[in-house]
Amino acid sequence: xxxxxxxxxxxxxxxxxxxxxxxxxxxxxxxxxxxxxxxxxxxxxxxxxxxxxxxxxxxxxxxxxxxxxxxxxxxxxxxxxxxxxxxxxxxxxxxxxxxxxxxxxxxxxxxxxxxxxxxxxxxxxxxxxxxxxxxxxxxxxxxxxxxxxxxxxxxxxxxxxxxxxxxxxxxxxxxxxxxxxxxxxxxxxxxxxxxxxxxxxxxxxxxxxxxxxxxxxxxxxxxxxxxxxxxxxxxxxxxxxxxxxxxxxxxxxxxxxxxxxxxxxxxxxxxxxxxxxxxxxxxxxxxxxxxxxxxxxxxxxxxxxxxxxxxxxxxxxxxxxxxxxxxxxxxxxxxxxxxxxxxxxxxxxxxxxxxxxxxxxxxxxxxxxxxxxxxxxxxxxxxxxxxxxxxxxxxxxxxxxxxxxxxxxxxxxxxxxxxxxxxxxxxxxxxxxxxxxxxxxxxxxxxxxxxxxxxxxxxxxxxxxxxxxxxxxxxxxxxxxxxxxxxxxxxxxxxxxxxxxxxxxxxxxxxxxxxxxxxxxxxxxxxxxxxxxxxxxxxxxxx
Ligand code: AMP
Numbered sequence: 001x002x003x004x005x006x007x008x009x010x011x012x013x014x015x016x017x018x019x020x021x022x023x024x025x026x027x028x029x030x031x032x033x034x035x036x037x038x039x040x041x042x043x044x045x046x047x048x049x050x051x052x053x054x055x056x057x058x059x060x061x062x063x064x065x066x067x068x069x070x071x072x073x074x075x076x077x078x079x080x081x082x083x084x085x086x087x088x089x090x091x092x093x094x095x096x097x098x099x100x101x102x103x104x105x106x107x108x109x110x111x112x113x114x115x116x117x118x119x120x121x122x123x124x125x126x127x128x129x130x131x132x133x134x135x136x137x138x139x140x141x142x143x144x145x146x147x148x149x150x151x152x153x154x155x156x157x158x159x160x161x162x163x164x165x166x167x168x169x170x171x172x173x174x175x176x177x178x179x180x181x182x183x184x185x186x187x188x189x190x191x192x193x194x195x196x197x198x199x200x201x202x203x204x205x206x207x208x209x210x211x212x213x214x215x216x217x218x219x220x221x222x223x224x225x226x227x228x229x230x231x232x233x234x235x236x237x238x239x240x241x242x243x244x245x246x247x248x249x250x251x252x253x254x255x256x257x258x259x260x261x262x263x264x265x266x267x268x269x270x271x272x273x274x275x276x277x278x279x280x281x282x283x284x285x286x287x288x289x290x291x292x293x294x295x296x297x298x299x300x301x302x303x304x305x306x307x308x309x310x311x312x313x314x315x316x317x318x319x320x321x322x323x324x325x326x327x328x329x330x331x332x333x334x335x336x337x338x339x340x341x342x343x344x345x346x347x348x349x350x351x352x353x354x355x356x357x358x359x360x361x362x363x364x365x366x367x368x369x370x371x372x373x374x375x376x377x378x379x380x381x382x383x384x385x386x387x388x389x390x391x392x393x394x395x396x397x398x399x400x401x402x403x404x405x406x407x408x409x410x411x412x413x414x415x416x417x418x419x420x421x422x423x424x425x426x427x428x429x430x431x432x433x434x435x436x437x438x439x440x441x442x443x444x445x446x447x448x449x450x451x452x453x454x455x456x457x458x459x460x461x462x463x464x465x466x467x468x469x470x471x472x473x474x475x476x477x478x479x480x481x482x483x484x485x486x487x488x489x490x491x492x493x494x495x496x497x498x499x500x501x502x503x504x505x506x507x508x509x510x511x512x513x514x515x516x517x518x519x520x521x522x523x524x525x526x527x528x529x530x531x532x533x534x535x536x537x538x539x540x541x542x543x
Pocket of ligand 1: 186187233302303304305306307325326327328329330331334360417418419431433434523
């Protein structure tokens with residue numbers, strides 16, 4: 001027997017309409033690429049999103065067409081989020097930090113029709129324009145006064161000119177909720193990047209989860225600043241979540257250094273933020289040297305890479321900021337799990353709460369998880385073993401664009417994350433590695449994440465990465481690569497001493513190497529591939 005409730009579609013246009021009607025005066029504040037701070041309200045944002053949809057329709061854009069952006073977190077990008085998906089087209093956010101070849105590959109693969117680009121990122125597009133065969137128009141996200149006097153690209157369009165004179169009365173179409181709304185490519189650390197095609201339905205369900213009490217618990221009294229870029233898995237869904245909940249949204253534009261972030265957070269009374277660990281390392285360093293505290297911030301969502309326990313402690317002790325540790329993937333829209341406390345756990349001693357936060361949280365409602373061995377057999381969820389992590393849920397990818405990467409999807413509807421994890425008996429997820437990064441020593445696995453986290457807690461260590469190097473007896477052994485804090489003189493012996501009681505004895509690295517900088521990829525993750533190349537010919541002691 002079927003239920004008799006209305007089958008109304010879940011659509012992204014409903015989010016901006018709701019914000020405009022019920023939170024009309026709540027602000028969206030942006031540090032613009034041109035310089036000044038820009039502020040307007042959800043009502044004004046909705047009007048401009050509709051004008052943009054009208055302009056796109058005039059350019060011949062139809063439902064299903066892909067519209068690319070190469071842009072920072074800012075109000076025009078916000079308008080694109082709602083205009084493009086709202087009109088039934090597909091918003092394709094491109095990462096400006098990718099190599100030019102990757103940008104071309106992805107834009108061609110997606111068959112992007114129009115490309116919107118921030119003023120200071122235009123040189124990236126100029127360099128690759130001749131190779132973008134499907135792109136019909138390039139639009140610079142600025143006004144006439146700031147348009148470049150000359151450009152290698154013919155017929156550049158100006159964003160504000162496109163909007164000017166449009167009535168702003170666009171009626172959003174009622175598309176099928178399962179139709180594609182946005183597109184984001186995986187980072188492609190193995191093989192070519194693959195397209196994850198989000199639907200309206202998956203996005204709305206993910207957004208409802210994000211704003212809910214056990215997750216971000218967003219209300220109109222919050223002010224949120226997503227440092228996580230709008231080109232990285234839709235800024236973890238925060239753009240939609242803030243509009244749906246009437247939360248004031250602060251967008252940092254291109255300035256992501258510690259001082260600029262601190263000043264914006266302070267001026268706009270930001271109480272919640274979100275970003276990858278490297279961004280916070282930089283902010284904490286700035287606060288430390290400038291003698292500042294994050295007075296108004298209450299919580300920050302950190303994910304994308306494991307959050308070192310030392311960072312969780314620093315945020316709390318130095319700033320009274322609670323870290324919410326999230327795990328997710330582009331393929332999961334992206335949030336799969338995050339720190340939430342069971343009844344009574346908030347009263348635990350802070351050391352125990354830090355322990356729980358250093359794990360990757362517990363699954364959010366809607367995401368199921370299991371671990372399996374290499375033969376696909378289920379492994380116990382009691383923290384005793386690590387295995388391949390599989391997930392499923394209504395905002396988990398069911399396939400990649402154009403049918404690629406089929407092997408990641410099992411017949412039972414599970415998605416192979418490529419992560420190795422433990423599932424603890426208290427429901428926590430503990431990521432131990434990317435499967436390609438695990439170190440196999442004497443037939444057992446060493447978790448590079450655990451070792452890195454432990455090393456990051458050692459005074460004088462700014463950042464740490466662990467890779468496995470060949471070993472004749474053990475197959476592989478860990479090399480710990482350390483970047484020291486400026487002026488620090490920490491020695492290998494001191495680091496080993498610090499690690500002694502934090503990891504199993506046989507996990508202790510065979511060698512510690514110091515580097516001036518640890519390489520990071522386009523989404524802020526440590527580039528282990530680069531480190532492996534760098535240390536390719538390196539021999540561990542005794543090998
Ligand atoms: P991306 O699709 O670029 O967001 O990358 C997803 C991958 O980042 C995951 O498969 C994990 O390997 C890694 N990742 C994300 N969050 C965490 C976390 N909290 N701890 C450890 N690894 C993480």
